[in-house]
Amino acid sequence: MMKPIITLTMALGLSLSLSSCSVYNSAGDAFSMENVEPWQRDVLAQDDMQLDPDGMRTFADEHIYFSKEASTGGRGVGGGGCGCN
Amino acid sequence: MNNIKNKLTIATCSLLGGTAQQAHAIENSWDLDSSFLYYGEADDRVEVKKAMAFLTGDISAEDTVNVNLVLDTMSGATPTGAVRSKNSSVSFSSASGAGSSTVDGASVDRVHFSDTRLGIALSWAHSQDRLTTLTYGGSLSVEKDYQSYGASFNYSLDTEDRLTTYTAGFAGSFDEIYRKTDGTPEPLSRVEDASIFSNGERTAYDFILGVSKVLNRKTVGQLNYTVSYSDGYHTDPYKVISEVNLVQDTDSGEFAWAELDRYYEARPESRLRHAIFTSMAHQYGESGETVHASYRFYTDDWGIASNTLDLTHRTPLSASSYIEPHFRYYRSSAADFFLHSFNNVDVSTPIELPQYASADYRLDESVGITTGIEYGTKISGGRFRARLEYINWQYEEAEYDETKAVVLQFSYQKLFD
Numbered sequence: 001m002m003k004p005i006i007t008l009t010m011a012l013g014l015s016l017s018l019s020s021c022s023v024y025n026s027a028g029d030a031f032s033m034e035n036v037e038p039w040q041r042d043v044l045a046q047d048d049m050q051l052d053p054d055g056m057r058t059f060a061d062e063h064i065y066f067s068k069e070a071s072t073g074g075r076g077v078g079g080g081g082c083g084c085n
Numbered sequence: 086m087n088n089i090k091n092k093l094t095i096a097t098c099s100l101l102g103g104t105a106q107q108a109h110a111i112e113n114s115w116d117l118d119s120s121f122l123y124y125g126e127a128d129d130r131v132e133v134k135k136a137m138a139f140l141t142g143d144i145s146a147e148d149t150v151n152v153n154l155v156l157d158t159m160s161g162a163t164p165t166g167a168v169r170s171k172n173s174s175v176s177f178s179s180a181s182g183a184g185s186s187t188v189d190g191a192s193v194d195r196v197h198f199s200d201t202r203l204g205i206a207l208s209w210a211h212s213q214d215r216l217t218t219l220t221y222g223g224s225l226s227v228e229k230d231y232q233s234y235g236a237s238f239n240y241s242l243d244t245e246d247r248l249t250t251y252t253a254g255f256a257g258s259f260d261e262i263y264r265k266t267d268g269t270p271e272p273l274s275r276v277e278d279a280s281i282f283s284n285g286e287r288t289a290y291d292f293i294l295g296v297s298k299v300l301n302r303k304t305v306g307q308l309n310y311t312v313s314y315s316d317g318y319h320t321d322p323y324k325v326i327s328e329v330n331l332v333q334d335t336d337s338g339e340f341a342w343a344e345l346d347r348y349y350e351a352r353p354e355s356r357l358r359h360a361i362f363t364s365m366a367h368q369y370g371e372s373g374e375t376v377h378a379s380y381r382f383y384t385d386d387w388g389i390a391s392n393t394l395d396l397t398h399r400t401p402l403s404a405s406s407y408i409e410p411h412f413r414y415y416r417s418s419a420a421d422f423f424l425h426s427f428n429n430v431d432v433s434t435p436i437e438l439p440q441y442a443s444a445d446y447r448l449d450e451s452v453g454i455t456t457g458i459e460y461g462t463k464i465s466g467g468r469f470r471a472r473l474e475y476i477n478w479q480y481e482e483a484e485y486d487e488t489k490a491v492v493l494q495f496s497y498q499k500l501f502d
Contacts, residue, residue, distance in 0.1 A: 034301045036248060044302065048366075049303075050366065051364055051366055055118070056118050056139060060492075064124060064492065068478065069478075070420065071393065073311040074360035077239075078222060078256025078257075078291055
């Protein structure tokens, strides 16, 4: 039962990755390193450029996946557990 | 007034502890974010309604406080771990103690429950100097059969050019676990005549090391390592595992599990977890489309290893609104002690029980896929967001081999300048 899902997922993930890459002039654009002066940080200051642009959504998702999956962690530490079903 | 917030990440993620920080954020003094979330599983399983309110504000030029309130109401039915046997010879007054549980063969594998959870978290961020921020946090979570208390400390340091932020954090928590009827059942004892032990207790210690870095004018990235060690009661006091025997139906000729007996599950008394998490935000194009991507590798000493990929792509619809598809992929191996059931081939001899065993579907090998979409717009001095998501988890061996869920969330954040 899982194999078709895995195959579909890999195909979808690959498609997403490729489509994301295609919109860049080059895939390296996102990872190119450059010094950014304070007056050049207008884009970086936008809400949607925060590493976590919606703390409320992230909080809710973390709780859902913490409750339904065996893996947790990575984003931060602490908080509180729950006896989730 | 805004000095602190300009140095804090917008989020208090995870379950409200210290998080790796980012050196630029929103430009207001106070904000109140409120949200309602509905989570519903197919087949009349779990349903959760979650109301949340996050208040964040500056109380001085160097100090910011954050108050988070969460109220969950949960109900529905959840798999116990028992097989769906029509040939069960086991009888119970209650399979779980978590509410009603019928014993008519067709539904003993699921238990109905209803609970309410209140979560409160407070944090205080203090700017020690121009580049250093200390964040102290505390949290409390209470429900009818679980209590959790936590505290955290987070240290973040910006470089002189403010393009890099280093983070180190520590958190500790103490949890008390019990059934609604009090106590916890003796692990791997027969459900029919199990002894009830005292409430379970567990302590956990979490550490994080992280770095976030501005790579260029339109890209910021992050890399975290977290390690967590927990000690104490890790068993789920409601979960059970069946002893079964494969029988052939005399009429149809099909093979099916016949349940011979049922035992409470048992998990190890400690758990060591590691996670490496990396994420990035990148904006491109004249209209300012933003991609968020993250990847996490997780492993623990229960034998679980997982990979999680998360992608969002935000497209502006106007100067004040956007639409954002979301895709998440999760794949995990099974815990070493996960079993579908105890298969007793020779029913004339008692089975030999292992040290640990669980039939909890969440410990099985699994794949989870989330697809969703969010719409956001700025209205009346704040921002509104609505999202709809569909989650599908598939399990390799568990009795219930699939969970399907929808998530609907509405949020409104009011900004006070």
